[in-house]
Amino acid sequence: MPEGKELYMLMLRRMMLIRKFDETVKDLVQSAELVGMAHCYIGEEAVAVGACTALRDEDYITGNHRSHGHPISKGGDVRRAMAELLGKATGYCKGKGGSMHLADFDIGILGESGIVGSALPVAVGAAMGSKMQNNDRVVISFFGDGASNQGACHEAMNLASIWKLPVIFLCENNQYAVTTSFKDTVSTENVSDRATAYNMPGVLVDGQDVMAMHEATVHAIQRARAGKGPTLLEAKTYRYEDHSEGLNRILREPYRTEEEVEFWRQRDPIDIHSKWLLENDVASQEEIDKVQHDVYEAIGDALQFARESPYPDEADLFTDMFADPIPLR
């Protein structure tokens, strides 16, 4: 696992990759090249990057409909991710999943669930499997403040706690379930306060600070690998975009103020980390610019790859339904 400067620069690169990936997604939605729904992770990059850079390659993650940031944070391939978003045969899921359902089982990305809260029990099961196979792997389950009100979330936390499973419940509290403030829907001041009910640590973290996210996750992972059970981390963060791209064409009333959005834009995770790199003499502005340049090239290459890739065939409709196939029509 990378350490020191290599780690800090990797964090920068992956945050920039997500930012550029999702800025590209915005354009593709605007031009109608990307069909269906797309949920951008812009503004929240430090959460998944800080957490996933604390994982080993063989560890697992599960995620949600805001699906692009998690796989990229864990080292996923932006080419295959972009191809999936465009519904191409070369995509992660051969075009069958799309924007909300990226997955790469080869590197422990067990898939993103479009049903809010639905992946938490799956994450608990993966942690059960780790424990039963005694392979020292941990699971991070990403979910939002909205999902924290789902029954599946509470069942999953209770199961993980009673069985002392190696899972980290990482709540990305971006403060809105679509347009509804978490202050109106969560019974406690913080989502992490709910950890008490499940007899696990609840830790509130600055989700805009990738270093803080990383450190908090390292502690939770240590606890998980030591057999002490789950941790609930809550990253306070913010999405700059609406819930999904194009939603502003439907919404009739503002649900947040421009001042609030601006306040959070001033706490931009990439700016905060870049400043930290400079102030601590970890990297020069030239080095940071180089990462930015490389990221632009990588995303440009990914888009070109996706555009030039073929669509799946009609014959692919029935493939992948079953591992042991049965007649279908």
Add this chain to the structure above:
Amino acid sequence: MGEITYSDALNHALKEEMRRDEKVFLMGESIRGGIYGVTGGLSQEFDKRVIDTPLSENGFMGAAVGAAAVGMRPIVQSLASFAWVAMDQLVSQAAKMRFMFGGQVNLPIVYRWGLLYGNNIAAHHADRPYPMFMNMPGLKIAIPSTPADAKGLLKTAIRDNDPVMFFEDNNLAGSRGEVSEDPEICIPFGKAEVKREGADVTVVTIAGMLRPALAVADELESDGISVEVIDPRTIVPLDTKTILDSVEKTGRLVVVDPAHRSCSVASEISSIVSQEGFWSLQAPIQRVTSLDCHFPFSPALEHLVYPNEDKIADAINLTLE
């Protein structure tokens, strides 16, 4: 060969497969004690591989998906009526995951569902929801009607690499039959069995409906009516060929299914035969199913809802008019 009960046949299948493959484990509510009469005693041999869960069906049915995704082979037990509580995990995760992620993952899970009906337990415990799962691609569905089928199909389900919904008719729990002791005997999915050969009418039965159908067939024999009885054994995949071949011979079809009438397995089989075997038919197809009302508690009412020998006999006679 020896005669054992349906429940013991299931128990033997679990025991043999858990011995064969250490990735197989059991999960469910109060299964170490064995509340459903099948798993009791297994914890003595397999200990940590028999897990009592909290009452969190959505949670542990979903945990089975995660465990399977990382290499385990979970078997989950519950009552069919409790499936509703876990629908999100069964449908959004178990049924859809493999396809939606482009075939990246196999999910070798067996969900074992007890079917309780006709026992005066009212509507909350008496569901027979397998037809609803036929309408959800991604799940294989087995419903054994004899001890031998119970063992052979469960072993196939456990060795299968996809999610299997395995429905066990509790009305058959104590029924006895010859069952092979050979641990390698598995019954393939998608192979119906002709349980009784006949020439005049084809009767297709689901789950516990086999026994009343066989009883009626024996009775009608003395009236000179020859009834062929077929159990599809799995409804996904469904062996349509055996049914169509039989209807080609008899020209008449009755389907007996303890599920509610609308969109039942009986409906699906009727539809397939009317579409693909229409020119063989000499009479309208008859469905004998539970009525489209809920199971009432009262002993005065409950038996009126589900199929019985009289209703089956009436339906057969209708096809012969």
